[in-house]
Amino acid sequence: MIRSVIVGCGSYLPERVMTNADMAEIVDTSDEWIVARSGIRQRHIAAEGQTTGDLAEAAARDALKHAGLEPADIDLIIVATATPDNTFPATATSVQARLGIRDGAAFDIQAVCSGFIYGLATADNFLKAGQFKRALVIGAETFSRILDWEDRTTCVLFGDGAGAVVVEAQEGAGTSDDRGILTTHLHADGRHHDLLYVDGGPSSTKTVGHLRMSGKEVFRHAVVNLASVINEALEATGLAADDIDWVIPHQANKRILDGTARKLKLAPEKVVVTVDRHGNTSAASVPLAMAEAIRDGRIKRGDMLLLEAMGGGFTWGSALVRW
Ligand code: ACO
DSSP states (O other), X not given: OEEEEEEEEEEEOOSEEEEHHHHHTTSXXXXXXXXXXXXXXXXXXXXXXXXXXXXHHHHHHHHHHHHTOOGGGOOEEEEEOSSOXXXXXXXXXXXXXXXXXXXXXXXXXXXXXXXXXXXXXXHHHHHHTTSOSEEEEEEEEEGGGTSOTTOHHHHTSBOEEEEEEXXXXXXXXXXXXXXXXXXXXXXXXXXXXXXXXXXXXXXXXXXXXXXEEOHHHHHHHHHHHHHHHHHHHHHHHTOOGGGOSEEEEOOSOHHHHHHHHHHHTXXXXXXXXXXXXXXXXXXXXXXXXXXXXXXXXXXXXXXXXXXXXXXXXXXXXXXXXXX
16 A cells, blocks of 8 residues: 655754743743743744745755755645735745746645644645655744734744655555554544634735634643544554654643643653744644654654644644654
């Protein structure tokens, strides 16, 4: 059977680092409060004029280099973002043009913080169906542009960045020993729109709007939904929590990561954590964390990776991947 094998992973973070102390100069907050409630110590913020497309392109080039491939080898580009450069066309088409790719398909996916998992699952299904051979799946965000910088309950939690993977169709035996994406699981429950949303849009207010969140409610749903979608992935593959080498979660909040790991009896040292330095970068957080753990040698060839995320909608999902 065809397996979608992740053959390269890359990332990009904007240069400017904003610490909690910097944040305390803008809103009534403190390093102690932010660290205790979220585990975040700093986040990266895109420069004036630097767009999601810029970040996505840099991460894509890094992933291609890591894979040892050229842009021309790619025939599908998926950008997961809630902060596109324009309402249309898709940021993916801008990335395609910048990379000098003239053919294949390119589109954006909007599933907020779950966007990368949604994008990966979409690419996996296209590759398994034989429609494309090599996909770039990118999570890229400039959440700093949709934050209400006067609302201390939200602006301290998010950051900008991009991560990308190259996924290639390869022959596999059809067992869990195969390299590549072994299973993906996606969910949505649109009844929870009002718990995490942006209060603007082209068709409603004709503005971009600002992020609004009921933090406590999001927290409660996150731990329950993430534990359930992780169990679903394990059941689908017949694997146990002990078979997972690395958990690569969406980096929303250290307390959500700890709560989910505890619920599933996953060893905390197996959880890749970047939220302390990146904040919540929405769709970019999973590939950013993955790239970091590959680069520093923690993730080794053959390791079993569990990717998971939850975001606005609500949307949530998981993917089991053998690296
Ligand atoms: N600095 C100082 N004080 C603050 C700040 C701040 N930045 N923000 C809120 N407070 C105050 C509140 O005003 C409140 O004060 P009060 O008691 O006088 O009213 C107090 O701190 C407690 O506020 P709570 O909202 O009850 O704090 P809580 O413990 O719930 O933590 C948080 C808030 C961190 C947002 C938490 O609910 C959370 O992590 N939720 C998950 C949200 C999340 O991670 N979303 C990411 C997007 S979704 C996703 O990616 C899964």
